[in-house]
Amino acid sequence: MRYDLNSAREFAIRVCVAAGASMAVAISLAEATIDAECSGRTSVGFAHLPDYLEGFLCGRISGTEEPALFYPTPTIIQADAKGGIAQLAFDNAFEELQTRASTYGVTVLSLKNSYTAGELGYYVRRLAHKGLVAIATSNGPALMTAGQSKEAVYGTNPLAFAAPVDNRAPLVLDQASSATAFVNIRKAAERGEMIPEGWAIDGRGQSTNDSREALKGALLAFGGSRGANIALMVEILAAGMTGANWSLDAPSFDEGRTSPGVGLFIVALDPQLLSPGFSTRLASQVERLSSKGIYIPGGSYIKDEIDVPSTLVATLEGYCFK
Incomplete structure (x- = not known):
């Protein structure tokens, strides 16, 4: 089904409120959902929204908590999501983050006790639209193994970067430390599809092309030890520096009644x-690189309409009657 952006936003707000979110939470989550769709990251747009809705209903996500903000120094903002969503805490800190970065040259936002961050590029993209260069990291429940371990020790632990570019949408990098995102494995499993070699191991620690077996095992880091090193760096920033749960200690993002309590770290x-x-x-420089055939991420952005599969629309509508 095709929606103009206002209709899509209203739809997202409506289903979030129906699942138990406050209006403030619903608006923040809807804005992030629409932005993910517009940037082409559909797997963390409307397709990811049922994870939040289930979280509201089951208590994994607080739908009504107001995040707390602290300012220990002029260049540091600390936020406690109190089991809620990262997007609302970011929204509440955004103006101060922008003002302090412009005043002092650099500002850090350290967020703990939140649900998983969704599209990480959303946070840095918004800052780049305000003329800032931004780096963000976030962790999540353990889904990825590393080195010789056969158990999951890290989340997908993404890293995002954005920079403003004159007369163009911001340059935005957003990639997981894992060879693929967990949602891609889950989607393949739902469709009974095979996955490429090097994406995951099964429950016995063996490499697998079977997406359903991969759900019983763990994701693999991209580039072997190099990707694992980036995952460790992200873990230290997003969990260690924020005081959030380490990925090994984070409850599931799609089961149970306890918040993952993970972190988000933005510079x-x-x-x-x-x-x-x-x-x-x-x-x-972007123009020069493009002329040499180099792909510059983040340049395309849908501004008018988005398509949502009718089956997904029906799933989301179902939350209005639970």
């Missing part, structure tokens, strides 16, 4: 204070 920098004319200079 925002004002490039103008370091390199005046940065976004213009970057635009020239």
